[in-house]
Amino acid sequence: MPDTIVLDPPDSPRRGLIHLLDMAELDADTITAVLDTARAFEQLAARPIKKVPTLRGRTVCNLFYEDSTRTRVSFEIAAKRLSADVLNFSAKGSSVSKGESLKDTALTLQAMGVDAIVIRHHASGAPWQLTRWVDGHVLNAGDGRHQHPTQALLDLFTIRERFGRLDGLHVAVVGDVLHSRVARSLVQGLRTMGAGVTLIGPPTLLPMAADDWGVDVAHDLDPVLGKADVVYVLRVQRERMEQQFIPSIREYARLWGVDRRRLGQLADQAVIMHPGPMNRGIELTADVADAPNSLITQQVANGVAVRMSCLYLMLGGDHPNQGS
Amino acid sequence: MIEHSLFTFTGVRMVDPASGRDEIANVVIEGDKIDSVGSWSRGLRIDATGLVLAPGLVDLHVHLREPGGEDAETVESGTTAAAVGGYTAVCPMANTQPVADHAGVVEQVLRLAREAAMCDVYPVGAITRDLAGAELAELGAMVAVGVRCFSDDGHPVHSARVMRQALAYARTWDAIVCNHAEEPSLTRDAQMHEGVQSDLLGLVGWPREAEETMVARDLILARGLGARLHVPHVSTAETVALIREAKAQGTRVTAEATPHHFTLTDEQVSTYDPVYKVNPPLRVKTDVEALRAGLADGTIDAIATDHAPHPPETKERDWAAAPCGMLGLETALAVTLTELVRPGVLTMSQAIAALSTKPARSRDIVGHGGPIAPGTPANLVVFDPDARWTVDPRASHSRSHNTPFAGRQLWGRVQHTLLRGRFTVRDGEPLPPADGDDDGMDDLS
Amino acid sequence: MAAARTSGAMTPDPVSRDVLDADAIRRAVRRMAHEILERHAGADALVVMGVHTRGVPLARRLVADVEQIEQVGVPAGELDVALYRDDYARIGPRPLARTHFPVDTAGRTVVLVDDVLYTGRTVRAAMEAVIDQGRPDAIELAVLVDRGHRELPIRADYVGKNLPTSADEVVRVRLREHDGVDAVSIEHSMGER
Numbered sequence: 004m005p006d007t008i009v010l011d012p013p014d015s016p017r018r019g020l021i022h023l024l025d026m027a028e029l030d031a032d033t034i035t036a037v038l039d040t041a042r043a044f045e046q047l048a049a050r051p052i053k054k055v056p057t058l059r060g061r062t063v064c065n066l067f068y069e070d071s072t073r074t075r076v077s078f079e080i081a082a083k084r085l086s087a088d089v090l091n092f093s094a095k096g097s098s099v100s101k102g103e104s105l106k107d108t109a110l111t112l113q114a115m116g117v118d119a120i121v122i123r124h125h126a127s128g129a130p131w132q133l134t135r136w137v138d139g140h141v142l143n144a145g146d147g148r149h150q151h152p153t154q155a156l157l158d159l160f161t162i163r164e165r166f167g168r169l170d171g172l173h174v175a176v177v178g179d180v181l182h183s184r185v186a187r188s189l190v191q192g193l194r195t196m197g198a199g200v201t202l203i204g205p206p207t208l209l210p211m212a213a214d215d216w217g218v219d220v221a222h223d224l225d226p227v228l229g230k231a232d233v234v235y236v237l238r239v240q241r242e243r244m245e246q247q248f249i250p251s252i253r254e255y256a257r258l259w260g261v262d263r264r265r266l267g268q269l270a271d272q273a274v275i276m277h278p279g280p281m282n283r284g285i286e287l288t289a290d291v292a293d294a295p296n297s298l299i300t301q302q303v304a305n306g307v308a309v310r311m312s313c314l315y316l317m318l319g320g321d322h323p324n325q326g327s
Numbered sequence: 328m329i330e331h332s333l334f335t336f337t338g339v340r341m342v343d344p345a346s347g348r349d350e351i352a353n354v355v356i357e358g359d360k361i362d363s364v365g366s367w368s369r370g371l372r373i374d375a376t377g378l379v380l381a382p383g384l385v386d387l388h389v390h391l392r393e394p395g396g397e398d399a400e401t402v403e404s405g406t407t408a409a410a411v412g413g414y415t416a417v418c419p420m421a422n423t424q425p426v427a428d429h430a431g432v433v434e435q436v437l438r439l440a441r442e443a444a445m446c447d448v449y450p451v452g453a454i455t456r457d458l459a460g461a462e463l464a465e466l467g468a469m470v471a472v473g474v475r476c477f478s479d480d481g482h483p484v485h486s487a488r489v490m491r492q493a494l495a496y497a498r499t500w501d502a503i504v505c506n507h508a509e510e511p512s513l514t515r516d517a518q519m520h521e522g523v524q525s526d527l528l529g530l531v532g533w534p535r536e537a538e539e540t541m542v543a544r545d546l547i548l549a550r551g552l553g554a555r556l557h558v559p560h561v562s563t564a565e566t567v568a569l570i571r572e573a574k575a576q577g578t579r580v581t582a583e584a585t586p587h588h589f590t591l592t593d594e595q596v597s598t599y600d601p602v603y604k605v606n607p608p609l610r611v612k613t614d615v616e617a618l619r620a621g622l623a624d625g626t627i628d629a630i631a632t633d634h635a636p637h638p639p640e641t642k643e644r645d646w647a648a649a650p651c652g653m654l655g656l657e658t659a660l661a662v663t664l665t666e667l668v669r670p671g672v673l674t675m676s677q678a679i680a681a682l683s684t685k686p687a688r689s690r691d692i693v694g695h696g697g698p699i700a701p702g703t704p705a706n707l708v709v710f711d712p713d714a715r716w717t718v719d720p721r722a723s724h725s726r727s728h729n730t731p732f733a734g735r736q737l738w739g740r741v742q743h744t745l746l747r748g749r750f751t752v753r754d755g756e757p758l759p760p761a762d763g764d765d766d767g768m769d770d771l772s
Numbered sequence: 773m774a775a776a777r778t779s780g781a782m783t784p785d786p787v788s789r790d791v792l793d794a795d796a797i798r799r800a801v802r803r804m805a806h807e808i809l810e811r812h813a814g815a816d817a818l819v820v821m822g823v824h825t826r827g828v829p830l831a832r833r834l835v836a837d838v839e840q841i842e843q844v845g846v847p848a849g850e851l852d853v854a855l856y857r858d859d860y861a862r863i864g865p866r867p868l869a870r871t872h873f874p875v876d877t878a879g880r881t882v883v884l885v886d887d888v889l890y891t892g893r894t895v896r897a898a899m900e901a902v903i904d905q906g907r908p909d910a911i912e913l914a915v916l917v918d919r920g921h922r923e924l925p926i927r928a929d930y931v932g933k934n935l936p937t938s939a940d941e942v943v944r945v946r947l948r949e950h951d952g953v954d955a956v957s958i959e960h961s962m963g964e965r
Contacts, residue, residue, distance in 0.1 A: 207492050222498070247462065247463050247489050247493075249496070250456075250496075257467065
C-alpha cells in the first residue's frame, strides 16, 4: 500500500485518525478506541437531543460514485449528529456523470474547503488517489472489491456488544468472499482482534491465496456451522452465474444457503449476520433473516454510532481556525 | 429356488493387482461376496483350470447412447455387450439427448442399468450446460446422485476460463474433470491424422497439436488449482510425454488409452472404410509405441474403450459424411492380451490393473477392481487367455456393429462374468436376470 | 537583601506547595454538603452530576455526606464533556468516558461537581451537555477549588477553597480514588518566570 499516514504518530498531541482507508492499517488499540468511542455515541441516540456540537463548523462531503442510499444516509446522520455540515455528492446527475474525473472533482472540493470526504467508488484504490489531491481527511466508504472499513468496524462492534469480547471467537464467513470488500475488511479486523475465521464457499468464489489470510477454508458448510459463534453471510449476485463462478442460483442456495434447517445446526450462543442488502431466498431465507439470533438489524443500527466514532476520531482534534 | 449360491472356481489362475497376487487358487463365492481364496472349496465346484480369474473390468469411457440414441445402443444392450467383454462397471458419457447435465438424466441411466442388471454404471455428468462450453452445469446436483466425474466428451471445453472455473468448482467435492482435448480451430473439416497418409489419401488432416496444446493447457490449469484431471483417449506420443512430466511434478492427473489407439494406425484408413474413422484419429507407429510404453510405465493409468456405437446406415457412407466412433467393449480384453500381454509389453497383472484396478481407483469406485478377498463383492471375470477367436461384427451384442477389429484373430475370450455373485455371462453367453432369484446357477454342471 | 523565596526559573524541577491535605479536603466537602442542604431545605429535588475526571469521585463523596447528614438518598451520575469542548486542538480526540444521568432532570436541580474552576469553559460545556439531555429547573455548581481567572461569566455556588493563583501556576488535585492520596497543591510550571 502507498505510504499514506493513517494515524497521527504516537508521540503527537493529536493521536487521532488522519484518514480511514484500510482495516489492515488499524492496530488492535485503534480498533478498540473506535469501538469504545462508538459505545459512548450509542447512548446519544437515546437522548431527546441526539446532537452534540463537537464538529460544528466542519464540512463533511459524501462523495458516492456508487448508489448506496443506506450507507450514505448512515454517514449523513452520523455527521449531522456531530453538528457538522454535510454535502452530498452522488455520481448521477452531477458533473461527475458528465465525465469529470475524480481528480477534478477532488480539486473542486479542495477549493471549497471541505474538511473530510467520505468516498465510495467502484474502482479499488480510488480513496488512496484522493488523498494525493486533497488536504482534508479521507474516509473510505467502500472501494471496488478492496475495503469497506466502517462496515467491518460496525460488525466488530455488533459482535463485541453481543459476546463481550472478540478474541477467541470463531467466525464463519460464508459466500462470495472473492468479490467482497466487506469480507476483506472484516477478516482483517477479526484477525487483528484475535478471532478465528473460516471461509466457506465454492472454490470459485474464495480467494486463491486464502492461506495468506491466516484463516481456515472449507467448501462444505454443514460441518462448520455447529462450531461457529458468528455465521456471517455474504451476498451472492446473480451475475456470478453468467460468469461461470456458480452454475445456478438454485445450486448455490442448496449447497451454501443458510436456511431453517442449517439454522437449527447452530450452537446455542451463535448468531447470524449479513452486511446487506440481502437476497432473501438465495444466501439466506427470510425466516433466517428474521430469526431471534439474527443481528442484522443491530448491524444497521450500530452503523451510525460507529461512523460517528470514526468521524470524531478523524476530525475531533482539528481546531476550526487552524489548518488540519 | 436357491436361497443363496455357494460355489468355487477351482484351480484358477487368480490375478488380483490390488493385493499383488497372481497364483493358482480356489476362489469361493458365497451369495454376493467372495468367501475365500485358497486351497479349499465349498459348494458347487467349477473347474477353472487354465482360466484366469480377475476383478471384473472397469471401463472409464463408454457411450450408451440412451436416452435419445436408441438406434445405436441402449443401456441394456450396451451393458450386455460390456458383460460379454468381461466388464462389471462402465462409465457412460453425458452426450445423450437430452444431455446428462442435470440429475434427472443421470437418475434415468442409473435406473435403466439397474433394471438391465448386466453391469454397474457410474454415469459421467456434463461439465457445461448442453455441452455448449459456456455455462457450468449444476455439478452439485449431480454429485448428490452419485456422479464423481464430469466431461463434455465429444466436445472440448474450448474456453480456458470455463475449464479453469470448472476445475475450481469441482474441487468442492474433489470431483474429477475430464476434458476431450481437441482445439477446434485446428480440426476444422479434419478427417484423419495429419501425416503422410492424409496427403496420399486426399483427406484433411487432424494435427497432433490439436490434442497436445489443449492437454498442456489442462495440465497447467489443474496443477495451479490442485484439481483432479483425467485425460481421455490419449493418442499422441507428445501427450504421453506431457502427462509423464506433469505426474512427476505432482499434478493430480490420470489418463486412459483405447485399444484401437494402441493397436491400429492411420494406414487402415486407406480402405476408406469409415469403421476406422474415430476422434481422436488413428495415428502412426511412433504414437502406438509411445502409448504402449506409457501403459507399461504407468503414465497411462487405464485402458478405456471409448465404446461409440453407430447404426450401420450412418457408418456405411462416404468417409467425410460418416460419424466418428468405434465399438470396443467386447474386444478390449482380447486386444489387450493379444497386442500387449503376449508380446511381453505388459504382464498379465499389469494388463488387469489397466483394465480394472486402476480405472476403479482413479474414479474412487468402490467394490470393483479388487481386491479379491473374503467379504469383498464378487465382481469378477473368468477368461481363457489362450482361446483363439475371430471377431465377427454380426455377432456383437451391441445394437451396432462398427468394430475396427472385424475379421481379426484374437487370443483371449471371456467365459464368465459375475456381478455381485450373479452370472451375467456364462460360458460366453449373456444371461439377463429372470424373475425370481436366478443367479445363473441352476443348470451349471 | 536577597529574596528569601527562590524563583522557579532557578531550579529545573517544578516547585510545589501543598495547599490542602486530606483532612482539609474532607472538611471542605462536608461543609459544602451542609450548604447544599441549607440552601435547598433538604435534598428532595436534587441530582448530583460529577464532571469527568475527578469531579466524579468528588460527587460521590459529596452525595455520601449529604445522605449521611440528612438520611435520604440522592441520585448521583457522571458526565463527560469531551464532545462539548472548544479546545480540541490542544487535547485531541480522546476515548469518551461514561455519561450517565440516573434520573430525568425535569423538575430537579442539577448540581455539577468538579475539582477545579478556572476559565469556566469546562462548566459551560457541562451546562450545554445537561441542557441537551433534558430541562432541569436549575443548574448549580460545586467545586473543590476556585482558582480565579474566569474567561466566561460563570461562578460557583459552593466552593471548597478559594485559591488565587497566577496564570503560570498549575493547581494539582489528587484524589485517593484516582491518585492514591488526597492532596491539593500548586506547582510552578517549568520554563521561564
